[in-house]
Amino acid sequence: MQLMPDKEMAENKMDCSGLDSVAFGDEIRQKEFRLRPASGFMNNGSYGSVPRRVLDVQKRYLDIMESHPDHWFRRTAFEDWNDARKSVAEFVSADVEDIVFVVNATSGVNTVVRSLKLEPGDAILGTSLTYGSLKNLWHDMAENISPGVKAKFLEIKIPIISEDDLIQQFDDYLSKNLEVKFVLIDHITSPSAILMPVKRLGAVCHKHGAMVMVDGAHAPGQVHLNLKDLNVDFYTGNMHKWAYTPRGCALLWVKREHHGMVRPPLTSWEKGRSISEQFFNQGTRDFIPFFCAKHALQFYQAIGGMDKAVGYTRDLATRGRDLLCKELSLERLDIPSSMETPNLRMIRLPGVPKSILGFERRDAALKLQEDVYNKHDIQSVFDWVDGALYLRISTQVHNTLEDIRKLVPVLKGLMDDCVSYDKWSDAKNDV
Incomplete structure (x- = not known):
């Protein structure tokens, strides 16, 4: 019997040529990811972003499965499951x-x-x-x-x-x-x-x-x-x-x-x-x-592994957080440095935008998040931590400091329209 293509694929490594020299930031975003070019994507923490080469592998697996579903499920899938494990x-x-x-x-x-x-x-x-x-x-x-x-x-x-x-x-x-x-x-x-x-x-x-x-x-x-x-x-x-x-x-x-x-x-x-x-x-x-x-x-190791990737993203997250705090006189989440997450940073807003007055907290954060996306094509996360509203930014190897800088005028506009947390609480209770 001829060697089945799924067996052959499982034994071969993905093509990782050129990944050891690709620069993080704009270059890797353009070459290795399918993100919309103009979109400010700073929320890898929710759903991730899949590299093109991994998407190609996913499609190849799909084609192999559909070439003979019984062979796939009955004879090869468990071996591939164990190999991935x-x-x-x-x-x-x-x-x-x-x-x-x-x-x-x-x-x-x-x-x-x-x-x-x-x-x-x-x-x-x-x-x-x-x-x-x-x-x-x-x-x-x-x-x-x-x-x-x-x-x-x-x-x-x-x-x-x-x-x-x-x-x-x-x-x-x-x-x-x-x-x-x-x-x-x-x-x-x-x-x-x-x-x-x-x-x-x-x-x-x-x-x-x-x-x-x-x-x-x-x-x-x-x-x-x-x-x-x-x-x-x-x-x-x-x-x-x-x-x-x-x-x-x-x-x-x-x-x-x-x-x-x-x-x-x-x-x-x-x-x-x-x-x-x-x-x-x-x-x-x-x-x-x-x-x-x-x-x-294999992709992760080919771009340099955790030390190189997280070295970049940790530095970028810190510089981005510091930029927003300096430009807008904002505060970081008050925790020990040893408890800071490598790729995620929290920035505290000084009050609550009037546009979300009257909403319950979770709905208010989601509305603010959607407003920023719909008006500015920037995807990040807003949520409440211990009674205060925070922006969460997350950084991946395809991000740059310029991505984060796009938030400066957006946050300034929100802050110009802010009221105190006490005022938000009063307005919410009146609804």
Whole structure:
């Protein structure tokens, strides 16, 4: 039988010629990404941006799948799944047996939390900075999924004085709330962009008898990961935000001793078998984003790897934040420098634009975000952190300082039309 093209493709590396010499900024944007030339794109943190070469691989996989769907699903897909898992496991310093793919970090957290063996009176703990959809999961657990389980949130206030103070806050809370059996810690909070000391926090949670899961939605490709050394129970992280995969590709790492507890979202043919087999066989679906992880990581290494890429983006994010603060007399998020996220920065607005008076907070931030996009073709994020409105910028290798400079007149116009936070609160309450 002639060698099947999908087997041949899996064995070959993606063409990475010329990537070692391409300059970050405008050159790599024009040559390697498909972003609209004039658009101010400063929100890689939400959905990522897929390089042209990885998109080409994705299309090739699609053509191969359609050339013989039965051959694809029955004979080659599991091998490709395992091959991609090996690449991701190496990237995050984990044993491949402990890694499976899920479509996103929210799915990863849902999978683990819904697998927990909890009793009435037990509690699960998040924080005030937990991602909004997962706060909803906490409430759903208490109200519908595991009635009698308590949903708790530890309030994290800004400013954060030091990592030690934050660690002590967790320690004090868990000492007084012994019913907490499971803690979710963000590796990088969203949208507030705080790099949490997850290894130290995990140790505190274990000291109090609680299992620990890290929501690393923003971490793969942005921070060095060594999951073997992290000393937590579960870890999930998106590959599409900062590691260049197509959307719908995330990892879920499960500590070996918990393999028998964690169940995939669907019970299917592989019930009772290895977690790799169970998570692979979830019915007919699109595996291609997972398979592309191998090739996306080849792209990442070819442009210089994390040290070079994050060296550029960290410096750009800091210079961009400092430019906006200097030009407009704005303030940065008041956290220790050790807790600043490499590619994300938060800038505090001094008040609330009148255009969003009367809206509830989440709706107000979304309206402001849409107004800036529709009027100026600039995509960034506005959201609330501890009662104040912030702009979040994110930087990728295709960004430049000029991208961020475009925000200066936009923010100045917003600030000229601002009222105090107290005034916003009064107006909201009148609605």
